[in-house]
Amino acid sequence: MAMLYMPSSFPAADLEAWFKPSARSAREQALSILDRLHILASKREDDRSLSYSLIPGFQRSLRQAIEGSGTHRTFGVPASKAESGGKRLGIEFLDQHARQQWEGILFFMVSGAAGFQPGSVRMDVGPGTKKLLHAGDLVRTVHGTPKITKEGFSFVLQETNAQVWNLLIVYLKMVNDLGMSETEVLSFLFMLGSLELGQDYSTSTLSPTQLQMLDDLSAMGIVYRSSKESRTFYPTRLATTLTSDSGALPGSDIATSEKPDHKAQKKGFIIIETNYRLYAYTNSLIQIAILSLFTKLQHRFPNLVSGKLTKESVHRAVQAGITSAQIISYLTTYAHPQMQKSNPPLPPTVMDQIRLWEYEGERVEVTTGYLMREFGSEAEYRDVLGYAEALGVLVWKNDASRCFFISHVEQVAGYLKKKKESKGR
Template sequence: MSHQLGSEEEFKTTIADYLESLPAQFSQRVFSSPAACLAIFRLISTVGKQLIMSMLYLDTSLRLQDVSQWARTDCQRMVRGKIHQLRKLQLVTEEHGNVSLNPVFRTQLRNALTGGGDFSSFGTPFNGTGRDTRITRTQLAQYADQKWEAMLRFMVGRQDSSGESVVQPPAESVRSILRTAKLMEDGENGMAITNSGFQFLLQDTQSQVWTVLLQYLRQAEMQQMDVVEVLNFLFQLISLQLGRAYSAEPLTSIQRRMLGELRDFGLVLQDDQRPLCFYATHLVTMLSSSSSTNSGANSTNSKDSVTELPTSQQGELAASSSHGYIILETNCRIYAYTDSPLQIAILGLFVRLVSRFSNLVTGALTRDSVRQALSQGITADQIITFLTANAHPQMQSRVPVLPVTVTDQIRLWEQERNRLHPTHAHFYKDFAQKQDFDRVLRYAQDIGVVLWASIEKRQLVVTRQVIYARFQRLLLCVIRVLPWAYRDVRVRDLIVR
């Protein structure tokens, strides 16, 4: 039986918020899996990990005051805040000023660290060992990147004005997630990207994957699937070893269905000749880092998440991800050493492209190009974050990475646009008598709908929050004239900035 977590507006944007919203009985079922406990442990902050490890082998509760004294005096407030966060995640229980680990979570995390309990939650190796030379890590990386970039190219493909053909649409499961997340919407000429979709494109890959998985959980709720089973299987995929073959035979029908749908995103690979064999790609195994928990929609740099991965996965992920390729000069000119249509299309969202060569694209950040990106929902901080994360290695050695003059100019362009706010309004003018205008003005001020007024010119601008016809009738009553005597007062709609 599934659990409905709330409406679309209430849906959480980070995995931590999602776990906090689970009822206690659902959390206990999630904690019954050692793989889920280990994945959650990896996702929390460093201070949270240290607190959990300090209480992991303590069967008795501790006073909160004693736990706070584990840190320096100036850091005790931060420790209490971390305890509060762990309590919201239901990892820690607090009663009468004493704190202790959730007993189910403590037991299963011990089993995960020592190899006890139900170790099948970490996956069943294919053919007993999971060692298979048919699929290499390089092939896994190429497969995952190809699938993921195909989805991103589909999002920007219909906005591409370079004359290239429309990108082949992905599977229906991918398109359904894009609709559910409101990253794309159906239009007259097919699916079109939304403002949220533009922001999604500028996020790092780790944040993008978490966004997709969270929306997948939401869709599972709508389809009355067992959310705990879905969540446990996602945590199992996160805990799998990169490059190792696993058997799909022990999986339930829901989990096998998930394999087919997650395969369309490049998160897992299934061998067509061996349908009961699957591999987890780096897109899902890289999620086992604490930076993803707090990344949300404004993650700054995916490099931090790479450093927290196991050494065996860091090299593969570094080889599969693209290196920095953008050089930004103080005169706002950009040189991008890339031939990727996806990277060029993303740059085109906020850069005026000038020329394109076999492995080089040149352009410039202009007021018009940046304002166009701002009108599509992209923020100045997202542009700066994207340029920083993809800066050329020669620029990465500088502090700060981007020229200060350019980052300040981008923010000034954003402030310039945000100074003006359009508001729909009605404009009244040509009042015959000053007494009539004064009465209308007082009435409009009493109900709080005045946007602008000029007593000398006898002109009045009111907001459209009030019903137009009702205001017209009340206005006539205030003036106390017959309708045909009111014909000299003219009104027209306008947008006040």
């Protein structure tokens, strides 16, 4: 940064004065990295002394980024009064939009496995977001119902900032398939992290790729755009905290008719007895859905649900890909303050029994079926695999080896026969 506005090169002798003699290797390594990244250049002066200077292109771009000058609009372009219509949305509305969209995604992930009926809670999860969750292997569709995976359960337990970045990383991996530029996608994401919450920004300077991103990110609650034709957009708290360690959605909860007790949920709300009975002081549908993944829930009150950890409920969770370590970690993280006074917070007998139930559930099970392999092409493999998955007969697959295992072969064999006959005509 000291070199950014220097009119001349920076002498190497002055640079060496900044470092201790013991840090010489670290200095040389840093200089080598900056040189390979085309950030720093070295040259010999007339007196044969060595000096350093920033690459002109990098120096110019960094100046513009810091000053907000130039035409690249690193920090976005605030909307004019004509574009915004003279009205600006409040931060409370933006937080509500972000919370509703993001928690709708989380509830979509856990609701299927938890047994919630479609439509029991208002969820606005678009097809693009669902495709993203499937691409990240966070959920899988089984008989038309989304089921959370082991990776999905780990995802749900993370902080909101980590969840957002994990989903955005999946999004980045898909940009080539979507016909988008990786550079523009990354540039736009970092720009969002520097925007001001509550300020509306113009879409006039955005590229086609970034305009497409607005629709995708709006569905996730990262930005708000009233319609595809709107000339402005608002970053939500999910966007403005992308490059910070601030909480993205403090006190988040699925919208319910009851007022959620965020303070209680933040400090822990689960009590477990040595007889495996569980009491959770919460009215959050997300938390209730997560608990139901590995607990047999029995009663629900306005601010309390009760149930029991059973062999069957833990086996069901294990079959869904959830491990005993994840269950214990979740229960420990959200243990009631009274339980947190003990070390460990959970009764040792409960933790041991959860592990034993997992071991029992991991015993080998024999499934009668048929192994499909030796496909002529990747397209043929994907086609037949998709047909088997749609029928609900797919048991296991290995994309790398182009083979999969199905429980029934009759309809799949008929499908292959028809395809062969159609090619022969």
